[in-house]
Amino acid sequence: MTDFSKNWLELREPLDRRSRSNELIKTLSIVLPDRPIHVIDLGTGTGSNLRYLCKELKGNQIWQLIDNDENLLKTIPAYTKKWAIKNKLLVKELGNEFLIKGENIECHAYIQQKNLSDLTDIKIPEKALVSCSALLDLVSKNWIKTLAKKCMRIKATILFTLNYDGHIKFKPCEEDDKLVRSLINKHQLKNKGFGNAMGPKAEHMAVQVFSEIGYNIRSKYSNWKIKSNDNELQTMLLDMWLDAAIEGSPEQKNRLKNWRKKRQYHVISKNSELEIGHTDILGWISK
Numbered sequence: 074m075t076d077f078s079k080n081w082l083e084l085r086e087p088l089d090r091r092s093r094s095n096e097l098i099k100t101l102s103i104v105l106p107d108r109p110i111h112v113i114d115l116g117t118g119t120g121s122n123l124r125y126l127c128k129e130l131k132g133n134q135i136w137q138l139i140d141n142d143e144n145l146l147k148t149i150p151a152y153t154k155k156w157a158i159k160n161k162l163l164v165k166e167l168g169n170e171f172l173i174k175g176e177n178i179e180c181h182a183y184i185q186q187k188n189l190s191d192l193t194d195i196k197i198p199e200k201a202l203v204s205c206s207a208l209l210d211l212v213s214k215n216w217i218k219t220l221a222k223k224c225m226r227i228k229a230t231i232l233f234t235l236n237y238d239g240h241i242k243f244k245p246c247e248e249d250d251k252l253v254r255s256l257i258n259k260h261q262l263k264n265k266g267f268g269n270a271m272g273p274k275a276e277h278m279a280v281q282v283f284s285e286i287g288y289n290i291r292s293k294y295s296n297w298k299i300k301s302n303d304n305e306l307q308t309m310l311l312d313m314w315l316d317a318a319i320e321g322s323p324e325q326k327n328r329l330k331n332w333r334k335k336r337q338y339h340v341i342s343k344n345s346e347l348e349i350g351h352t353d354i355l356g357w358i359s360k
């Protein structure tokens with residue numbers, strides 16, 4: 074379940090957008106310091122966090138979009154231009170930088186290729202907003218502790234969204250849903266390049282780590298509610314889940330493939346709905 078292909082990220086972007094907690098965004102606009110806002114987006118992928126958040130934040134913004142995947146980073150300007158047209162915004166590209174401009178927004182974005190497994194030389198400007206979406210379940214508790222110390226030092230605000238929490242509701246149910254869910258959650262804990270991953274415990278651990286060092290924390294559900302007409306996304310999820318489950322229990326391959334077949338039948342019949350647990354976390358230091 075670690076597909077970072079641009080197809081997958083493109084497919085999930087609208088679902089992410091409609092799942093994120095609006096309530097936390099309202100609080101964010103109250104607790105953020107003065108403009109310009111400097112945003113660091115960790116594990117930016119194709120830049121979907123920027124496309125969601127810059128419109129919500131409005132005003133003057135400077136974004137640093139960081140990821141280690143060159144191919145994903147290359148897609149950001151084109152994807153952002155396409156999105157800008159729909160949102161009546163202008164995008165001006167200058168190599169690895171671009172400017173998004175509109176009536177109430179001026180956003181300078183800088184694309185940066187970097188491996189984030191080691192945070193030592195990641196520079197975070199004073200009072201920045203440190204953000205990531207769909208990244209936290211990949212990282213380890215030590216990694217989050219290191220990030221927390223860095224954030225505390227410069228009184229950063231944090232917004233970590235779409236953290237998978239281990240819950241998957243299948244409708245209609247199949248006998249082996251529970252088995253597959255437990256294999257997926259076990260797979261989530263494997264090392265994804267940042268030490269042993271927090272997986273479904275990510276939200277809980279991050280809240281604990283940041284609270285302990287003095288952060289005010291709010292967290293809200295941002296569950297994915299996947300409708301029966303979302304065939305492509307559901308099919309891709311089933312493929313990823315099957316791979317993860319077989320990796321965890323190769324001796325049950327046939328049983329797991331049979332589960333996939335039954336679930337895919339519900340998808341094709343437009344009868345399958347899924348709810349996948351996620352949470353968003355906002356944190357800040359009181360003035």
Ligand SMILES: C[S@@+](CC[C@H](N)C(=O)[O-])C[C@H]1O[C@@H](n2cnc3c(N)ncnc32)[C@H](O)[C@@H]1O
Nearest residue numbers: 077116117118121140141142188189190206207
């Ligand atoms: C699930 S994707 C989320 C992408 C994006 N934030 C979004 O919401 O669409 C996780 C991202 O983390 C990036 N990533 C994984 N390991 C990384 C590492 N060691 N350094 C930097 N980025 C990494 C991947 O390339 C991918 O873009």
